[in-house]
Amino acid sequence: MRHLLLTFFLLLGSLAGAQQLPEVSTILDKEVVATFQSLPIQEGGRIKPLDTYARFLLLRMHGKQSIAVKHDQLPNHKKLKAVEWLLLSWFRPDIARDLPLFVVDNSQAVGEIGVDPKDLRDRYSWNEIVKGREELIKRAQAYNDIDSAQQTGVQRNVINLARNFFDYDATSDFMTAARTDWKKEINSILSPALAKEISGDAANLSVWDLALKLGTMIRENKIQGGSEESQKILNLFIDTTLRPGKTLAFIPPDDAKEEAWLQVEQTVTNLMREGKISEGELAVSKARDGLYPASLKAETFKTAVKAFVADIRARAEKRNELSQIDREVSYHRTDYFTNALVWYMLGFLVATLGLVAPQSKLSRWTTRIAWITVLLGVGYNVWGITQRCIIMGRPPIATLYETIIFIAASCALVGLFIEKVTRKGVVLAVVGFVGALGMFLSNRFMALDGQDTMPTLEAVLITNFWLATHVTCINIGYAGALLGSITSMVYVIFRFLTKGEPSVEFRRLLTRITYGIMCFGLLFALVGTVLGGIWANDSWGRFWGWDPKENGALMIVLMGLVILHARLGGYIREIGLHALSLLLGAITLFSWFGVNQLSIGLHSYGFTAGITLALNIGYSTKFAFMLACGWFWLQERAAKKVAA
Amino acid sequence: MEITHSRDISQYEPKPKVGAYPQERFGDERLIWQTPDGWSQAERSQMRPVNLAFGPNKEGECYLSLLPGGGGGVLANVNRWRKQMAQPEITEEELAKMPKKTLMGIEGAFVSIEGAYTSVGATESKADYKMLGIVAAMGEAGLFVKMVGPKALVEANSQAFDQFVTSLRLRMPQGQ
Amino acid sequence: MSASSKSLPAKIFDLLSSYGLAIIVLSFLLIITYFGTLSQKDIGLLDSQAKYFESWFLIHEWNLWGMIVPIPLPGGALLMVLLFINMLCGAVIRIRKGWRTIGVLISHIAIMFMLAAGFVSFIYKTEGAMPLFEGQASDQYQSYHERIIEIRQWGADGKGTSTARVIPMKHFSDLEPGRARTFFAKDLPFELQVTAYRRNANIVQAGEDEKSAIDGYRIQPVANAKEDEANTAAVEVSVKFQDGTEQRGILWEREFEPFTVKVGGMSYTLALSRMKWKLPFAIRLNDFQRELHPGTMKAKKYTSHVTKITDGREEPKVVTMNVPVRDQGYVVYQASFSQGTSGEQSVFTVASNPSDQWPLWSCVAVAIGLVIHFMMHLVRFLSRALKPKVA
Known part of the structure; x- marks a missing residue:
């Protein structure tokens, strides 16, 4: 058997x-x-x-x-x-x-x-x-x-x-419909009379001839769902032609006012229903089928493919829809953010090497090399974002994915500015690290999401003014808060590793850097949050609605203000500032990604499970470093007591 | 406490009906009927817009139900009921021979089944029960009146059943 | 320190203007914002807003691995009032005035102005929905949350009064079953006793022997919906006439017609509904357009072409996402749409808020103040940082 x-x-x-x-x-x-x-x-x-x-x-x-x-x-x-x-x-x-x-x-x-x-x-x-x-x-x-x-x-x-x-x-x-020998199929399924009526005397029967005939015969009730042979031929037709025909909308409509491109499934059904469709749509539909016979020979295939693609491109160009196509191909081919990842990473490694022996000849060289590599990283990062803006014709941030690459670039640029001012090499390493981390996370996020990173936007988001102001400000605010918390982590690490007078001076510098970045972030977070309120007021008639995302932004602002006033009032100095800056970092993570997880709650999964894990690692890291700050504080207090 | 607030009435506001009766106010006014003497009303639901109970311990029930989808046609419903009473299914021909009664202006099959009754969701059947009912189809929708109870009780109330069925009608929009 | 020599008012002023108070207040605000955000998952937005942000005090139920730990906390209202006072005392009155502090001064005053804007809008703002089918017109909007009991008088000729008496929600929402309150008004020929308020309820036909039934019906409480808009409230009323008789009725938010009582040749309708406010102009929806991204079901744009009618004068207007129509202190926004059996309905949000634009001005001022301040700091930071190089 x-x-x-x-x-x-x-x-x-x-x-x-x-x-x-x-x-x-x-x-x-x-x-x-x-x-x-x-x-x-x-x-x-x-x-x-x-x-x-x-x-x-x-x-x-x-x-x-x-x-x-x-x-x-x-x-x-x-x-x-x-x-x-x-x-x-x-x-x-x-x-x-x-x-x-x-x-x-x-x-x-x-x-x-x-x-x-x-x-x-x-x-x-x-x-x-x-x-x-x-x-x-x-x-x-x-x-x-x-x-x-x-x-x-x-x-x-x-x-x-x-x-x-x-x-x-x-x-x-x-391509199955194009590969199918319809004449043979019809002869084997339908009664000779019906088969003859469909295929006529032609030697070959294309799916388009068949669709036209089938349409007429369905309308004339010659083919009905009830009969077995009709059902068989219809099923074959649906399976080979309509179902696969739904997968790709590659046919530009001839009507310039029509925005939606057509799929083969639509052109076939239109042809069956109306008996005819507009010339261009039919030509493109048929051209796809022509690719199969052409593919049997290498020479003919190349020509056929070129003609097929050129034709559709010409039609798209006429509709003003071609302008960004090649740029997008090159955007993906260049793979800006993976390149950025590599350069950032290299910069981080080289800069860290230099930190081992500060003020040495080695460190002078490593700093120079790190500058170049990190600049290349930033260059790829920023240029990639720019390409995306040009392709989509809108400001850089409208999706969660875009916040990651934007925040990484902002951190890097701010960091480079600070490095330029302080010239200690340490911020250079931080920039390399943050940049590489950002690029890595953006890549992971894209893989988890599994969707085009340049989607069309919901109605309320389609407003370039607010995307450019509110969204950008808020994300620069996030960047400042996160970068500040990372310099605080550097402080903690540094404090564990070194002792002595020069280290005290360096720690002071790190503290000033952290405070400066944090204030910079606070400025943008505050203005960005208020701008968000104004946008909401313009869109929905309410300035503030205690919505989770709004609250997240508010929490960053409040934490920033607490740090600012605690420092002004002399309540915190070095360790206190870094501890609170780390807390601010954790709050920023919550606001950036955490609030989005709230609605899903305990039942996190797949895509969000990955994010929850990343978030928890983030929170735990920050809290571990805060604990370290607590330990420093106890140490200092004990030292003071001994001194007294 | 003194009422001090007020609001202006807009000319675009629809005028409410003054003196509406409770059924009308709560969107409950489509059906009217007379509850036979000795019967009482039980709690109603979406499935049972009219739900009545009778008998010394209210062991008899009689209700009207509407199924927009029809529940598979008259025969399927009659057989479903027969199954509930542990009786064999009947055929289309047998259905055609069944007596007819009018329910809210629609002619339906009058069902009278004796047997062991298993109510929906129950695991044990109750012996010596009787079911009276009318299955009427109105286009796609099915309209049913069903009365179930101990055989003797149902027989004693068969006149009340007819009385209830004839009293059932839809309130016309301008009615009353 | 000379603290001990200071007078009590001076000490209080010191406290109110201190950094310490600022830190405490801001920290608590941070904490309640966090808890208030988390609680939205359980109790919905409206209730968490009332509990955490519009309150003087609150008790947060902290779920610690399944154990509920009650934590008393100051409420948002208290904290914001304290913050305002703190800024007034510390950053406006006590601050050393001069060029170095001008940025700080500006931004603090601006933030105070923003808090004031929030306060004004909390007290005076009205906001509601105005759903319109194409061809339909209206000049009123209905509150999302504010329930009222309204009483309107009708003559024998069927003509109603042009205003309705209104009992606001705060006067009856506490009347759970067992509690009652009696309302009266000057030329109202009866008193109204209200009881058994349920925030979310159905009306069901009562069994015949239920004593509490009114006209054969009773209120059946339903668990509150998470979004308050989905709740349909119900309440029992008892109209007590001057001759000592009374008539009972159930009022329900979703009822089709009001409850009517007759006295002295007049009819009075009583209804439980949402508060409606009248606009000084009417809006007629001519055409509602919903554009989709081609080949998808994702909305690209909602646009309502409307006619604004002011005292018979007609003006064409377009309301779309992010572009509202403003007039006489009222703002009409495109909120959403619904598609029903009777066609497409465009839903507008209408708001009247005296402090509508205050946050905008305040934002500009905050930004200016902070930019001035941080620029000055940056310059100092840079000059200090660059010094070794310069030297």
Whole structure:
């Protein structure tokens, strides 16, 4: 019995194999890939390059923007870029479905659907998951009915896996309609009369001819859902054409006033319903199908791809929607923030090396090198932010991701200014550290979020004036408070490591630096908070509503004011200032990320679980250093008593 | 305490109805009926806009219910009730032969079933019970009156059942 | 120290103007802000606001690993009053005046002005919703939270008075079952006894033998909703006529029609509703537009094209996100929209706040003051830091 089935599948396979498949080298040709990267498409309400779409699709499913491969059919590749992976999925799904794509955090989730689990956190291919397909649907639906706060981690894993699996299932069928021999299918499914009516005398039948005919016949009631053969052909049509056709909106509408780009699914249904669609939309839709026969030969494919992409780009340009596409491709290719991470890190290491032997020849050299590397880090950081502003045509901060890269850059710039003034090398190390940490966190955040970092904004946020003033001020305030708390940490570390008179002088300098940064941060936090109130008053008619986010900002301001007045009143000196500055740092973390976690409460998970963990590490670090301050204080008091 | 505050009435404000009766005030006015002598009202719910009880210990119940979705048509509902009374299902033909009664202007099947009654959610059945009811369909929606109780009690109240059913009607918008 | 030689008022002034007081007050404000934020998860925004920020004192129930520890704390109102006094004494009266302190002086006065703005708006501000369907007009807005009992008189001809008597919420919201209060007014031919106020309730048909039932109904209390806007209050009233008779009724926020009593050829309607305020102009919604980001369900812009009608004079206006319409001290904002069976409804927020723009002026002043101050500090810091290099 088993053998029989096997033969049957082999037969089926050979039937499918009768259709030719393009060579991998043709599909992954460098020029082809580069051309596809710059194809404009619409997703999430904005026009973006296919490259961005592929990157974030892969990131969501795979947890990374590239995929490591080890496959017999891909002997020349160790790693595929996002677009390469997408093209392989379109043109060679037989290979792509073998790649370990879906990341599953808890192997119990795949165990539940009857798939053999691998490591606790591991990646599975389409071919592995497809065995549990039915169970996956059933479980995911059941789990979806559970209130999201009550879902367990494994249940969320199952829901995510289902979403990713079926999205990818459709994506990897993107070219199937073009690959299908419709004439043969129709002859084998429909009665000769109906088949004849559909295909006529033509030697080939494209999906577009079929859609047109099907539409007419449905309207004339010649094909009805009731009959078995009709149902069969409709199902095949839906499965190969409509379902995968929903995955990508790459067809610019001919009507200039229409903002939404079309998907093949829409053009096909429009054609079936109306009997005709506008010329350009049909041409682009058909051009996609033309890519398949072209892909069978390397020479024809390159030409076809170029023509296809150039055509869509020209249409987009006519609609004034092309201007930022190439910039965005280059933005992602340059990977500003990873570069910044490397330079910041290097700067931190070199500057720290210099601190070991202050005032030496070595330290003079390390300082010079650290300056250059840190400046490169800041340069990449700031230039990356600038590129984003240009692409989106709005001020730098509107999402949580953007606060991270912005705050890192602000800390770095403020730090560099202070280093310029104090010239001790220590702030240079701090800048390198903060910058590298910021870049690292932004990268982790993006991976956890798994979404395009340049989303369209909710209505109330679309106001450049307030984004530029209130949001920027508040984030500079956060930056000041955080940088201040980090110099306080340096103080604590330094105090543990050194003794003696020169160290006292240096400690005093650190204290002044901390105080200065904190006041700078307070100025911006205060003005930013009040500006936020004014914005709220302009948007909703209330200046202050005790909303958690507002309260978070207020807490930073209040803590800053406490420190300021405690210092003025002589209640705190060195240790006190640093202890409170550390507390201010903890409050800032709470305000920045902590309040967002409140609504989720105890049932944190996945994405937010990562943030909760990071937050808890942040809080604990600050409190540990505060404890150290307490210890210093006791020490000093004991010393005074002895002296007395 | 003296009332000192006031507010201006806007010309755009809809004029309230003066002298509205309680049902109207609480949006409870659509159904009117006469409660038969000796019967009393039990607490009502969304599912049972009219809910009455009867018998010495109020062991008999009689209520009106509306299902917007219809609950699967007349036959399915009759069979659901039959199942509650531990009786076999009937067929479409048998249903057609059942007597008819009018419920709020709509003709419905009149059901009379004797048997062991298991109320919804109960695990044990009560022997020697009787159910009277009308299942009427109004387009998609289903309209039901159902009376259940110990057999003797239900038989003694079968006239009151008819009286209640005939008194049930919708209050017309300008009624009263 | 000469503290002992100082007179008592001087000592009090010293205390009120001290840095110490500032630190204590600010620290407590920080603590209640933190607790008040956390508590919103459990008791909702409105209640936490009242408990933590609009109070003189409060007791915070601190959940310490499952154990509830009551912590008495000063309330927001007390702290803000103290802060105001502290700034007045310390940063305005006592401060050494001169160029070096001008920035400090400006920013403190500005912050005091902002606190004053908060106080004025707490007392005088009215705020509410005005939902409109396309083609509909209105000149009144309804409070989000303020419930009232209103009494209106109607003649035999069916004409009602142009004003209604209003009992504000604070006069009856404490009347839980078992407590009652009687209200009267000069030419009102009856007294009104109010009791059994429930913040959130349903009206259900009572069983026949329930003695407490009124007209066959009774109030069924429901757990309070987290967002106060979702609560529907109910209350029992008893109208006591001069001849000694009385008539009882239930008032409910969601009732369709008011409770009516008749006396001396007149009818009186009684209703429990939200406070409504009248605008000096009317707004008619002509067209509501909701723009979406293409291909998504994410809103890009809400815009209401309205006509403002002032004494019959019509003016076209556009209300959109972040761009309200202001007139005669009233501001009309685009708040949200709802889509119902009877079409799209645009929801406006209307606010009247004498201190509407004060925070803006104050913000500008704070910014100027702080910039002056910190610039002076920065210059000093720089000159000190750069000294070795200069020398």
